[in-house]
Structures are given as C-alpha cells and as structure tokens.
Amino acid sequence: MRRGRPVIGYVLVLAALAACSKDGGAGETSDAGPLLDASPDVGDQAPPAFTTAEWTALLSLSPVTLPPPPADVTNAKADDPAAAALGQMLFYTPLFAGPLLDGENDGKDGSLGTQGETGKVACASCHVGSTDFTDTRSPSHQISFASSWGRRRAPSLLDVGQTKLVMWDGRRDALFNQVFGPMESPVEMNSSRLYVAEQVFASFQAPYEQVFGPMPPLGDTTRFPKIRAADDGCHPVGAVPGENNSLTCDGTWVGYPGDHGPFDSMAAADQEAVTRVVANVGKAIGAFERLLTCGPSRFDQFMHGSSSALSAKEQWGAQLFVSAGRCISCHTGPFLSDQKFHAVGLPPASVAGGFIDVNDQGASVGLAAILADPLNSKGIYSDGYDGRLPASVPSSATGAFRTPALRCVSRRPSFLHTAQATSLDAVVLFFNSGGEGFPVPGTNELSALGLSEEQEADLVAFLKALDGPGADPKYQQAP
Numbered sequence: 001m002r003r004g005r006p007v008i009g010y011v012l013v014l015a016a017l018a019a020c021s022k023d024g025g026a027g028e029t030s031d032a033g034p035l036l037d038a039s040p041d042v043g044d045q046a047p048p049a050f051t052t053a054e055w056t057a058l059l060s061l062s063p064v065t066l067p068p069p070p071a072d073v074t075n076a077k078a079d080d081p082a083a084a085a086l087g088q089m090l091f092y093t094p095l096f097a098g099p100l101l102d103g104e105n106d107g108k109d110g111s112l113g114t115q116g117e118t119g120k121v122a123c124a125s126c127h128v129g130s131t132d133f134t135d136t137r138s139p140s141h142q143i144s145f146a147s148s149w150g151r152r153r154a155p156s157l158l159d160v161g162q163t164k165l166v167m168w169d170g171r172r173d174a175l176f177n178q179v180f181g182p183m184e185s186p187v188e189m190n191s192s193r194l195y196v197a198e199q200v201f202a203s204f205q206a207p208y209e210q211v212f213g214p215m216p217p218l219g220d221t222t223r224f225p226k227i228r229a230a231d232d233g234c235h236p237v238g239a240v241p242g243e244n245n246s247l248t249c250d251g252t253w254v255g256y257p258g259d260h261g262p263f264d265s266m267a268a269a270d271q272e273a274v275t276r277v278v279a280n281v282g283k284a285i286g287a288f289e290r291l292l293t294c295g296p297s298r299f300d301q302f303m304h305g306s307s308s309a310l311s312a313k314e315q316w317g318a319q320l321f322v323s324a325g326r327c328i329s330c331h332t333g334p335f336l337s338d339q340k341f342h343a344v345g346l347p348p349a350s351v352a353g354g355f356i357d358v359n360d361q362g363a364s365v366g367l368a369a370i371l372a373d374p375l376n377s378k379g380i381y382s383d384g385y386d387g388r389l390p391a392s393v394p395s396s397a398t399g400a401f402r403t404p405a406l407r408c409v410s411r412r413p414s415f416l417h418t419a420q421a422t423s424l425d426a427v428v429l430f431f432n433s434g435g436e437g438f439p440v441p442g443t444n445e446l447s448a449l450g451l452s453e454e455q456e457a458d459l460v461a462f463l464k465a466l467d468g469p470g471a472d473p474k475y476q477q478a479p
Helices: 052-060 081-092 180-184 193-203 205-212 268-289 298-303 312-325 363-372 424-433 453-464
Strands: 143-145 149-153
Touching (some): 081 205, 081 268, 180 193, 180 268, 193 268
C-alpha cells in the first residue's frame, strides 16, 4: 500500500501547456476524508482520500454535461447547419492553395506534392480529421510542412469553438478571421484572398449563396483581375513573387495564386467585396469547427458516479492536478484552459530536423497584431463585438502563449507551441524542472516543483484519462 503520500504544495502545470499563475488556487482544503467509495486497488496502490476542496475543484472541471461552444457574436452563421456543411467542404478542399515553394516538396516523406504544384494544401492538410484534427502528416509530427515549413505546432481543433483569442499567440480573435492567416501565408497555402474568392465563385457559388446571399461578379475581369493557377503558355505554374508574374495572355492579366498585386490594384469597393467573401469563408469554416469536440471521458464518468472508471494511479494524478491550485489555476473549467497567455520559459531547441525560432516573443507580438488588424472583431467584417480584445498589450505577454485545452491531449503527436516534446512524459518533466528564462530573463512564471518520478507518472496517467471519443466520424473526412 502507498502510505503517507504528501500532497505537493506546488503542483505541475502540464501537458503542452502554458504556465499557471503562482497565486491561483482551489482554496483551502478540509479534513472531510474520502468523498466516494473508490474501486478496489490495483497492485500495491490505494486510491487517495479527496478533501472537500479537492473534490469541489475536480467537479469544476467536469460538469454533468459538457457545455456547447458559447455564442459567437462575430459570426451570425456560427450555428447555422447550412453554413457548417459549406464549411466542411471548404475545410477539406485544396483548391485555394498556390504553388508549393519549398524544394523539400518532392512528393515523398509527408510532403503534399512537388515544388511548383498548385491546389495541394487544405485546412485538413495540417489538421487531419482522423487524428483529432492535429498534424500527423508532416515529417516528425512536429511543426507543419505545407508550401514550406512553419515555426509552431498546428494545434488540435477539438473544442476550438470554446476559444475567442485563437492561435498560440492570440494574433487572431475569431474563427472567421483566422483563415486569412494560413491562406495568405507563403509557408502554408501560399494563396491570396482574390484567388480564394475566385475559387469559391468557380466551385462553391451555389452553397455559398444559399448561406450568405449573392456573390460579387467575380467573373467580370474588368473589376476583378483573373488569377490563373495553370500554365497557359505565357506564365509559369511555379512562378515566384517578382518573376514574370504580370504578363498578359489574350488581354487578360495573369498572375499566380499567391500574388497580392492584383487585389491591391482593384477599386476599394471591390477589395471590400472580395475580403467579405473570404471572411464569409471563415464564418462557414468556423461553423464547422464549432462541431468538433473531444467529448466526455473516463474522468467524467468517475466524477459522476462510476468509481471504477479511474485507476488508483489516475486518481492520485487527479489529486495532484488540483492540489494547491497550481495546475487548475490555468487549466480551469470544463475544457481545462483559462484561454489566457502564460510564459513558461521554454528555451529554443531544434525540431523537425533543424528548425529553431530563437526569439519568439509570443503574445506580445500576436496581441499587438490583432489590435491593429482591420479584420478583427471590431471591424466591418465582424457581425458583432463582445469585448474580447484587450485594451492594450500587457507586459506579461512577452514570451507568453495560450493555455491549450487538455481534453483528448494524450492523442496529440507533439506538445508545446514549438512541438519540442513528443510525449506527455517529456512535457511533465519540463514543467517539473521549472523552465528557463526565455525569451526574456524574469518572465518565466514557473518554479521547480520537485516531483518524484512516480508523481510525474501519476499526472501523465490522469491526463490520459481525459481522452474522449473525439469528433463525430462524419466530420473527419470531406463530405
């Protein structure tokens, strides 16, 4: 039997997670003793006796029914089934993507095609439906490889509908404007908003207009310059910015999908019309993403009457998770995230064969970007505003990253915003060490915890007990 096992005063902040604040807590504990009749012990471990405060804290993580995503005032179509059905089509289509840029695109080893090919990258390329919408396709299962290499891990999309400030650094404040990032990034889809709008007009006009009304006349090349992805005899498929990307064929401007020049040349009213189409694409994809959830777990079964649902080891991990409030102060609520930004002092290290981001300032840059972005939830493309943006960028945002939700965490292929850790054991070990002073000395919120290997293993066991069934299979593939 396990005897005299102490409750740790500073408990681990876990699993690919952002740091917990040092002054948070679940409150004082009492001497209430066991609160349920635990199942017979396995091996030589006896289950812990939860105090009233610990049990109350655990109940805060496990309501009888997990809540649906909160209303999204930025998106009038957030809960429209027709919008979600359109969003599923758009999520899985690769038609929006421009040329693959990186020479490592050779059709092998997890690449999506060969250099110069268009129409190869979809949202689902880095958020694979069959693996909890995480990136299990890219080499090393760490940072993502699309048109080129990213610098951060693509997070799981399960329960993303619970989030208002999205991305690791908060540089987007709504699901509808998040799509502009990957679509216009040269390392992701390498596309442009005009090309995306033209592809919607060509291939999705009917379902788009069912949800959002008439599209602008994107076939009118006097207002909307035509961008061609295919080689038409006077413009190469694999064109790069600044190289022969403004030629004409038969009197029509010809460019490549990732070129933003044609959009910049249009009248302001037509630019707004194109941007609204892409914002509506984001609203449809957001409606689809709100349907993706991890679902209830064995932990929830245990909390609501099934005393055999968790092993003694998993129960010890649950007690550690809430003891003294260290984990639960950041990983709080039904989805185990405060949705805030914390600095954990993660030092840069090589991932995916050599990539290192040595000076990632995190939310200090991301929040500044979204505050200045005309696409934000205060702008004309949003359907409403609910005060989600901060008034300014706090000093604590330097080197801070968003606290990820923990449901279904054990099935993720890598952890931390850099994907440096490839197992929960490695993540727990890092947080137990207390982190380091990156990117700025003195910003790290962690302190060393002094947990034993056995206690680390208990926390890992508890995290694995948070796995649910995952997204409905019908959402895990193109419709």
